[in-house]
Amino acid sequence: MIEPTLNDDGVMDFVASGVVVLDGVIDESFNRRCDDLAPGNCDAFIASEEFTRQVLLHPKVAGVARSLLGEDFLVPRGGHHHFFKEPHLGQTWHSDGLSGSGYDVFELQCYYYPHSVALEDGPTMVLPGSHCRAVDREAIAHYGDIRGQLSLTVPAGTVAMTRYGIWHKAGPKTNDRARSMIKFSYHRTAEPRRDWLCDSPEIPAYRDRPRLAYVTEVESYRDRVRRMRTWNWLCGIDQEVALRWEKSQRVSELV
Ligand SMILES: O=C(O)CCC(=O)C(=O)O
Secondary structure, three states: OOOOOOOOHHHHHHHHHHHEEEEEOOOHHHHHOOOOOOOEEEEEHHHHHHHHHHOOOHHHHHHHHHHHHHOOOOOOOOEEEEEEEEOOOOOOOOOOOOOHHHHHHHHEEEEEEEEOOHHHOOEEOOOOHHOOOOHHHHHHHOOOOOOOOOEOOOOOOOOEEEEEOOOOOOOEEEEOOOOOEEEEEOOOOOOOOOOOOOOOOOOOOOOOOOOOOOOOHHHHHHHHHHHHHHHHHOOEEEEEEEOOOOOOOOOOHHO
């Protein structure tokens, strides 16, 4: 039985940022089993009994998947090893896919680092909050540094779990030390409902998170609406979010 590990605040944080980072959770003896992994497709390794037990069903990793994807989520049976050794200038910003049709959370894309990653190693960079924006992949490639970007400089055994659609890239690498990232995705099968760690049955309204550093006033309003819709969706509430018109009245009440 996989137990959820996030409470309302943890889920609300994820709704806003699109990322949960679990520092150094995977056992060092298993991290070293990844030392000789070839770059590229690594379906067989990810589907192996050992990877499944040590990483995919690790209580902290699977607990986040259970919190955000509900019961009986799909456990990955394949993935990709992103491997860099030589120095390089870094990738351009991109997203691998869309976050579903907008507010739903059907997929969690995860990055597992079997070695520690320092700034010189070319860490993955993510842009918290960017998962809400359905954009043309090429349209974001020209951005340089963005205020609030997060370089995943992490201890060995870290797993970052992201909402599919988050903007990310491999950052610039200035040394020739091997840097590994193993990428895989969990998927939802259950209807959404608030069945993570809850201490009361009443569903709280979304408590908004601070405006992100790169976000302007108008866009922060839009972020708020997107976050409320995502929260409602996750809680199984089929209700449109009314903000500007919440005090409006039906015409029949006025005539
Ligand atoms: O290796 C990395 O840090 C990111 C690579 C990646 O996500 C990609 O190529 O899509």
